[in-house]
Amino acid sequence: MLRRVWSVMQKEFIHIVRDRRTLLILIGMPMIQLLLFGYAINMNVDHIPTMVVDQSLDSASHAYLDALVTSSFFDLIAYLPSQADLIDAIDEGRAQAGIVIPAGFAADVERGQAQVLLLVDGADFFTSVSAYNAASVIAQTYATELLVARVERAGLAARRGAGPGEGLQGLLPLDTRVRILYNPNLNDLWFIIPGMTAMLLQVQTITLTAAAVVRERERGNIEQILVTPIRPAEFMVGKMVPTGAIALVNLLTILAVGVVWFDVPFQGNFWLFLLLALLYVFSGLGLGLLVSTMSQNQKQAHQLVALTTMVGLMLGGFIFPRYTMPPLLQFAGNLFPLTYFIPISRGIITKGVGLESLWEPVAVLLVYVVVVVTVAARAFKPRLD
Amino acid sequence: MRKRLTRFGAVLRKEMIQTLRDRRTLAIVLLMPLLQLLLFAYAIDMTVDHIPTAVADLSLDAQSRALIESLLASGFFDLTLYARDEAEVMQAIDAGAVRAGVVIPPHFGEQVERGQAQALILLDGSDSFTVQSGYSAALAVAQARAMELLVQQVDRMGLGSSLAGLPVTTSARVLYNPALDDLVFLVPALAAILLQILSVNLTAMSVARERELGTLEQLLITPIRPLELMLSKMIPNILISAAGLLGITLAGVYWFGVPFRGDPWLFAWVSLLFIISGLGLGLLISTVSQTQHQAQQISVLLFMLNLLLTGFIYPREPMPPAIQAVGNLIPLTYAIRLTRGIFTKGVGLSFLWGDVLALAIYSAIVMLLASITFKKRLD
Numbered sequence: 001m002l003r004r005v006w007s008v009m010q011k012e013f014i015h016i017v018r019d020r021r022t023l024l025i026l027i028g029m030p031m032i033q034l035l036l037f038g039y040a041i042n043m044n045v046d047h048i049p050t051m052v053v054d055q056s057l058d059s060a061s062h063a064y065l066d067a068l069v070t071s072s073f074f075d076l077i078a079y080l081p082s083q084a085d086l087i088d089a090i091d092e093g094r095a096q097a098g099i100v101i102p103a104g105f106a107a108d109v110e111r112g113q114a115q116v117l118l119l120v121d122g123a124d125f126f127t128s129v130s131a132y133n134a135a136s137v138i139a140q141t142y143a144t145e146l147l148v149a150r151v152e153r154a155g156l157a158a159r160r161g162a163g164p165g166e167g168l169q170g171l172l173p174l175d176t177r178v179r180i181l182y183n184p185n186l187n188d189l190w191f192i193i194p195g196m197t198a199m200l201l202q203v204q205t206i207t208l209t210a211a212a213v214v215r216e217r218e219r220g221n222i223e224q225i226l227v228t229p230i231r232p233a234e235f236m237v238g239k240m241v242p243t244g245a246i247a248l249v250n251l252l253t254i255l256a257v258g259v260v261w262f263d264v265p266f267q268g269n270f271w272l273f274l275l276l277a278l279l280y281v282f283s284g285l286g287l288g289l290l291v292s293t294m295s296q297n298q299k300q301a302h303q304l305v306a307l308t309t310m311v312g313l314m315l316g317g318f319i320f321p322r323y324t325m326p327p328l329l330q331f332a333g334n335l336f337p338l339t340y341f342i343p344i345s346r347g348i349i350t351k352g353v354g355l356e357s358l359w360e361p362v363a364v365l366l367v368y369v370v371v372v373v374t375v376a377a378r379a380f381k382p383r384l385d
Numbered sequence: 386m387r388k389r390l391t392r393f394g395a396v397l398r399k400e401m402i403q404t405l406r407d408r409r410t411l412a413i414v415l416l417m418p419l420l421q422l423l424l425f426a427y428a429i430d431m432t433v434d435h436i437p438t439a440v441a442d443l444s445l446d447a448q449s450r451a452l453i454e455s456l457l458a459s460g461f462f463d464l465t466l467y468a469r470d471e472a473e474v475m476q477a478i479d480a481g482a483v484r485a486g487v488v489i490p491p492h493f494g495e496q497v498e499r500g501q502a503q504a505l506i507l508l509d510g511s512d513s514f515t516v517q518s519g520y521s522a523a524l525a526v527a528q529a530r531a532m533e534l535l536v537q538q539v540d541r542m543g544l545g546s547s548l549a550g551l552p553v554t555t556s557a558r559v560l561y562n563p564a565l566d567d568l569v570f571l572v573p574a575l576a577a578i579l580l581q582i583l584s585v586n587l588t589a590m591s592v593a594r595e596r597e598l599g600t601l602e603q604l605l606i607t608p609i610r611p612l613e614l615m616l617s618k619m620i621p622n623i624l625i626s627a628a629g630l631l632g633i634t635l636a637g638v639y640w641f642g643v644p645f646r647g648d649p650w651l652f653a654w655v656s657l658l659f660i661i662s663g664l665g666l667g668l669l670i671s672t673v674s675q676t677q678h679q680a681q682q683i684s685v686l687l688f689m690l691n692l693l694l695t696g697f698i699y700p701r702e703p704m705p706p707a708i709q710a711v712g713n714l715i716p717l718t719y720a721i722r723l724t725r726g727i728f729t730k731g732v733g734l735s736f737l738w739g740d741v742l743a744l745a746i747y748s749a750i751v752m753l754l755a756s757i758t759f760k761k762r763l764d
Binding site: 021025029036037039040041046047049091092093096117118120121122123124125126127128129132133136140147175177178179180181182184186188190194200203207210215218219297298299300303304305309310311313314315319320321324325326329332343347350351353357 | 407409413414417421424425427428429433434435436452475479480481484501502503504505506507508509510513514515516517520521523524525527528529530531535560561562563567569570573582586589590594597598675676677678679681683684685686690692693694696700702705707711712725726730732
């Protein structure tokens with residue numbers, strides 16, 4: 001049996017090494033993607049291009065705008081005369097947010113009835129949410145400061161034992177701290193690299209084997225393989241091992257780029273990660289083989305790969321958290337190995353936890369590999385007859 | 386000219402027959418985008434709420450309960466686990482059982498009275514969406530609660546009348562999407578990206594396939610010219626892509642109820658241009674590749690670029706200029722602005738002509754390049 005598997009592996013290795021151009025693409029692609037996306041993705045939107053309609057132009061409105069600008073969430077790029085101009089500018093895409101301060105702002109602040117209008121471009125999700133949150137927090141802080149100043153003026157500060165100028169924290173009776181575990185500085189790359197590693201490997205492994213069987217079928221080579229004594233499962237394993245080697249190279253280069261180039265701290269056990277990543281690689285290769293045996297030609301296989309990678313990406317938890325999805329779709333996500341590897345990858349790289357927290361996804365992945373290879377071998381068999 | 390048309394017609398007929406004959410592929414191609422739209426529109430929830438949360442309340446008094454109540458009432462946090470202490474909360478987050486934790490120290494009520502109370506909220510920092518929503522929600526709720534307490538205390542001291550409320554309130558208005566409805570963000574961009582993937586995939590294998598199957602030789606001995614061949618490969622696929630687009634748009638508008646604010650005809654024409662640019666890009670990939678396998682690798686790369694660089698999920702503004710330039714090489718970058726502009730904002734050509742022009746130039750260049758590389762490969 002081993003000899004039969006070995007001969008298929010040899011054949012596959014020769015195929016892979018001979019086609020230099022494809023090999024180069026295969027090995028270089030994930031690394032280039034990680035470099036590109038590492039620089040590209042920035043989830044904390046700040047410096048939102050903002051235009052201002054200030055109909056008061058008094059000290060209070062200046063103070064308010066200063067608070068907005070120093071937050072670095074908003075960049076004031078222009079002053080406009082009216083709200084209609086502002087909406088035009090957002091329509092055209094020249095500004096993504098706008099602030100309207102009505103006339104008589106300072107007097108309204110004194111009376112405690114001042115109102116500011118924030119306009120946000122709602123066509124872009126991240127910008128609108130960032131702007132919305134930032135503006136509310138800034139406004140709340142600014143309002144609280146004003147309130148505290150007034151309380152101090154009323155002499156409350158002395159009675160409460162807080163000295164003047166001690167500010168907000170001294171006066172508020174409740175102080176809540178929010179601590180972000182594992183990634184206290186909200187570094188984007190720390191979020192992205194572990195998930196991206198999982199995703200690039202998934203896409204790569206599925207594509208690597210998806211064409212494998214169907215290509216032999218299309219070229220007529222499958223007849224030649226059928227006359228050899230090889231069994232379906234052996235054939236599958238023989239196809240998986242050499243492509244597994246490519247995926248392993250990809251894994252190492254991606255990790256090197258992430259950890260060495262982008263400086264993402266690797267908190268957990270490296271060898272454990274490598275071992276589990278290998279298991280994951282085989283699950284992806286198995287899924288690719290299944291796609292390949294089910295397709296009639298390469299074009300179909302290609303369409304199915306596009307579907308699998310896209311669905312895996314959206315439902316696997318890389319970008320959008322899974323717990324917000326309806327149960328049925330969470331279940332659909334369970335069909336992709338990516339779903340199990342993302343908690344493993346984040347667990348080991350970012351959180352630094354070990355098997356004691358991760359045994360569940362690991363067990364599922366193990367079962368997954370066995371099931372998917374068996375199903376692929378089974379699906380391959382009836383096609384032979 | 387008539388000769389040219391006959392030539393063109395013959396190859397076009399061949400392509401049509403080939404496309405229609407392979408029923409299974411045709412079915413996959415037509416159903417896939419629709420299926421994905423349904424799936425993703427239900428799956429993706431950009432405003433993350435109901436974050437699974439563990440609570441360790443070491444006080445169990447009225448004040449601690451009030452704080453927890455206000456956190457839960459915000460809808461952002463769901464209490465899924467009562468923990469004994471901070472360590473147990475940490476453990477639950479480590480294991481991924483919960484994504485957030487609230488720790489309230491002993492004697493919380495007394496500390497609030499003395500004005501020195503501290504509560505701790507922990508967030509799982511390995512998941513960015515959770516952190517972003519959780520962070521601002523937690524801060525906002527906590528600050529609001531603190532203000533409420535302050536106002537209560539001030540009231541008791543008899544200063545109440547001068548502090549009826551906050552001196553400044555901000556009312557935010559989100560244009561085009563006032564309720565921050567996910568689907569309004571999602572459906573137009575999703576339509577564009579699914580159409581892009583569909584159109585590129587349709588042609589990416591075409592020339593490489595003929596080359597691999599050996600039928601390219603047969604085509605070469607016909608008098609057809611490269612550009613004509615490219616066009617005839619494109620036309621049947623325009624029909625398929627248009628059918629896909631129609632399905633997606635109808636599902637978005639009628640099934641998901643996303644408002645279509647702009648001019649449908651403008652949308653149709655712009656989409657046609659977008660489809661042509663995608664099919665052209667697919668053809669270019671196909672002529673550049675030696676085998677179908679290579680073509681597939683390249684289109685997978687393109688797929689990832691589509692998703693991450695064009696503004697579909699992550700905004701383009703914060704990207705470095707070099708990366709933005711890479712994004713400009715993908716037609717989807719222009720199309721996302723266009724679909725959001727027409728679909729969501731309801732603006733017309735006067736605002737969008739730049740992107741339309743870019744797409745037109747793009748289509749022309751890509752078709753020319755595909756013909757030229759095809760010609761070179763022949764020699």
